Amino acid sequence: MFDFTDDLSVGNEAIDADHRAFFEVARLIHESVHGGKHDLIILSALLMLDEYVEGHFYREEKAMKAVGYPRLAGHRHRHRVFRGRVRAIVEAYREGTMSVADNLSTLVVQWLRSHITNDDLQYKTWITHSSVDSRPLVYLTMEAEKLAHR
Numbered sequence: 001m002f003d004f005t006d007d008l009s010v011g012n013e014a015i016d017a018d019h020r021a022f023f024e025v026a027r028l029i030h031e032s033v034h035g036g037k038h039d040l041i042i043l044s045a046l047l048m049l050d051e052y053v054e055g056h057f058y059r060e061e062k063a064m065k066a067v068g069y070p071r072l073a074g075h076r077h078r079h080r081v082f083r084g085r086v087r088a089i090v091e092a093y094r095e096g097t098m099s100v101a102d103n104l105s106t107l108v109v110q111w112l113r114s115h116i117t118n119d120d121l122q123y124k125t126w127i128t129h130s131s132v133d134s135r136p137l138v139y140l141t142m143e144a145e146k147l148a149h150r
Helices: 013-034 039-066 072-094 104-118 137-148
Strands: none
Touching: 013 039, 013 104, 039 072, 039 104, 039 137, 072 104
16 A cells, blocks of 8 residues: 555656655655554654655746646646645644544545656656756745745
């Protein structure tokens, strides 16, 4: 369930690495929630997921914009909706509703598999190595947050 498989590859190492990391974060959340881990570990995993979402979506959208990808607006919308779901779950967890994390790992994996298959693989032939910002996600997350607060 938590394995990134070759059929999910978009042919770009940075984006594929992000996708692999999402599966690993989902695994961490699953193991933490179902293994009785401390709430601080679960919160850390949720915050990590939130950061990955922000940086990865920015990386993809920036690459699609650079190559003039015609389906960018729809793709961006689907990112925005999922980002909102993740943030709502993180916020609810912070406010004490611990049960919101119970099925999060399944939600992440199902959404990610569907999104890669139905959306990301469509831009596979559009993006190039040079159109993808390959910096670590933390830098992309900071840049995306700066742009959001302008």
